[in-house]
Amino acid sequence: MTAFASRWNAASAQAQQRRAHMLARIGQLRALEQRAQDASAQAGPRFAKRHQLLPRERVALLLDAGSPWLPLASLAGFLHDVPDADKSVPGGGIVAGIGFISGTRCMVVASDSGIEAGAIQPMGLDKILRVQEIALRERLPFIHLVESAGANLMRYRVEGFVYGGSMFRNLARLSAAGIPVITVQHGSGTAGGAYMPGLSDIVIMVEGRSRAFLAGPPLLKAATGEVATEEELGGALMHTTVSGLGEYLARDDREALGIARHVVAQLQWSNRPQTLAGQAQAAIEKWYAEPPWPVDDLLTLMPAHHREPVDMREVAARIVDGGALLEFKSGHGMATVCAQAAIQGHAVGLITNNGPIDIAGANKATHFIQWMCQLGHPIVYLQNTTGYMVGKEMEQGGIIKHGSKMIQAVTNATVPQLTIQCGASFGAGNYGMCGRGFAPRFLFAWPTATTAVMGGEQAAGTMRIVTEAALRRKGVEPDQHKMQQQFDAVVAMFERQQDAFATSGMLLDDGVIDPRDTRAVLGFCLSTIAEGAARELRPMQFGVARM
Structure with a gap:
């Protein structure tokens, strides 16, 4: 393969205009992420008084210094379409990501107890479920730093309680699959929160700070009339000497995190023999x-x-090794681009869009997906499409059946699939290009990404035509002023919901990323997938039970 012959002039006025827009969006993204950090940091004096570390300090101390860290769903729960959106704190009350502990790649989840005492937020639950899903599929040790007030009873919703059971079910599934679940109980774990350590393989508790009980003193007194102290019911010393819920007792947060690092080191997962394929991949990565x-x-x-x-193709070439692309059927179905390449030594197939997906493009992509499955190469989708092509010629040519073949290929692909939403992701194009509903292993969005069933103006235009036709059938001439008001309202509604920050707030991706980080993020994810595939687990019928 030779390097792609780029024709893009990055110094042109158009390019600089686009650059300014992208930088503005990245600035907004960083400001939102900082908003969560600042909200948590306000609890700093309170934490210091208790000789505790803030949640992000705990994560930083747990991870290997200077090692890569991939944060996940940092905008979860961000409310974009509300009057006081400037006060919405993203993150779902959870810090989560993939990083290295004692040389071992792990999924790390920490309660953001600097915000509302770590109470579980609605999108925080969805965020935990998503990262548990990733940990299970990619065979990542699950490290949980817990300090949570549990459910926020002032915002209680019964569906949150019911679906919250999935979080505990996933912990049991992880352990039974042979994936270690390690909890550091930094503070309180009440009611359902007590099952976090209860369903862990190893529990580390902090003397004088850790609490775990099904019913705290207030609920106990209200329910039974019994009076007991927090320490008697669920203190760290009690659990490590009497109940047996905890394996290790630490004097403070720092020691607890040090113990967690030792426990992970003793897994010896970072130096387990890999398969020949894994060894070959490691050799390739040295010279890309x-x-x-x-x-x-x-x-x-x-x-x-x-x-x-x-x-x-200009985007694709700038994220692959050597800028080299081997295009597949470059003269056929040209609005759909398929190419073979490598990203940080990992062989991949790339599928992207230079326009709507037509019949030739759908068939080309279907063929290419099957070819990648035969080779065993992961597929990376770079979304930028307004959907499948419409019109009389397309319909008569069978766009429905040809588009369906592409969707079937995406659905049943036997290789890992990863998606980056770069630009438009409209209509069934979102499906055919492996959107969230098709369970890509990882999905990230650029700040410029837009996701919707169709463009706002197309939706508004459709509504206008249908409304006007309905009125005329009733013998009423449409009021064009009202029609324009309806048109503008529909456009505004679509534009609010299709924004990348809004969709990320609903966990329709795994995070919004700076385009400049795309290659590093994809390389990290591909290494995570390859490492997990090479790892041999020792599954059991049941998870490790507390004794």
């Missing part, structure tokens, strides 16, 4: 070439509006 263009070029490629054309 970086793309020959400045990484900042990725800021200049995507327009502010999906109507402007983009040659997505």
